[in-house]
Amino acid sequence: MVIGASGQIGRPAVAALARDGWEVTAASRGGGRDESWGEGVRAVRLDRSDDGALAAVVGDGCDLVVDLVAYGAGHARQLTALADRIGSAVVISSVSVYEDDKGRGFDTQGEPDGFPAYPVPVAETQPTVAPGEATYSTRKAALERELLAKGEELPTTVLRAGAVHGPYSPLPRELYFVKRHLDGRGGRVLAYGGESRFHPASARNIAELVRLAAGRPGSRVLNACDPQAPTVAGIGAAVDAVMGVEPETTLVDGPPPGGAVGQTPWSVPLPMVCDMSAAEQELGYRPVVSYQDSLPETVEWLRRRLAEGDWRECFPLLARVYPDLFDYAAEDAWLAGA
Known part of the structure; x- marks a missing residue:
């Protein structure tokens, strides 16, 4: 059973498991299907917050539960309460659980000198934030702790995903470059x-990790990222190549020079790059797609979505996180005075 099957990671994960011979129940709030799924995939509606509904879908038992929408200790306990009916689990977490040797992490980024200085690359042995219910990161940490503590009862592979990308993303960072090109912008400003x-993670590569972990149950934590971590300038160049444009790039040393000018969804003062060697050694992981090769389908999906209306309505989460992503007036004013 795949929980959150209609989402960005769920669609390719269901398809990968089905191709591998699994009989898959694709559970989601809407109960929808993806065109890539075969007829053998069973789609069902599921309210993740309803303990009884979850237990009913699990039924008398299943060999594997893949949970793509779990947050916090409560969701972990939902799964472990059904341990006698589940063979093993694969659960998605996040690289945001990591903290540096000074206790800084994603939650301290907005504080003075609060950006974490991670080792390059970050291995799974890196310390993590204290579990709790206050933030996304602390809730993911609590989810991990609860599941791993019950590893003998329910063997669980926890996958710490990087900056997830691909079609159906609620937070499509690539929109920063794609929309600018569609709007006819001849240039962009990049800070730092x-x-x-900021290490990207293709939904298709995460799906491959899910497939591999499904075949080798165990209690473990693994990073889930792409084979390379390109720079933001490299990402921009890759999008340019897909869209056939050659814009002018203005590079700024240091942080954004004013407001959101020069700020992209990948703009960080220090690198966040993850070590993928553990996944290679434990699961035999080999990425199925590179960042650059994954871009055409993402760009085409973004084109279609933008044709439906204003970007804020199409991607409300992105608009909340980055409200000034396309403040062209501020950008032009800064360029005029630079």
């Missing part, structure tokens, strides 16, 4: 010299 690195 365009050298920011």
Whole structure:
């Protein structure tokens, strides 16, 4: 059973498991299907917050539960309460649980000197934030702790995903470049010299990790990212190549020079790059797609979505996180005075 099957990771995960011979029940709030799924995939509606509904879908038992929408200790306990009916689990977490040797993490980024200085690359042995219910990161940490503590009862592979990308994303970072090209912008400004690195993770590569972990049950934590972590300038160039444009890039040393000017969804002062060697060694993981090769389908999906209306309505989560992503007036004013 795949919980959250209609989402960004769920669609390719269901398809990968079905191709591997699993009989898959695809559970989601709407109960929808993806065109890539075969007729053998059973789609059902599921309210994740309803304990009884979850237990009913699990039924008398299943060999595997893949949970793509779990947050916090409560969701972990929902799964472990059904441990006698579940063979093993694969659960998605996040690289945001990591903290540096000074206790800084994703939750401290907005504080003075609060951006974490992670080792390059970050291995799974890196310390994590204290579990709790206050933030996304602390809830993911609580989810992990609860599941791993019950590893003998329910063997669970926890996958710490990076900056997830691909079609059906609620937070499509690539929109920063795609929309600018569609709007006819001839240039862009990139802070930190365009050298920011925030490790991306293709939904298709995460699906491959899900498939591999399904075949090798165990209690473990693994990073889930792409084979490379390109710079933000490199990402921009890759999108340019897909869309056939050659814009002018203005690089700024240091942080954004004013407001959101120069700020992208990948712009970080220090790199966040993850070590993928553990997944290679434990699961035999080999990525199924590179960042660059994954872009055409993402760009085409974004084109279609933008044709439906204003970007804020199409991607409300992105608009809340990055409200000034396309403040062209501020950008033009800064360029005029630069």
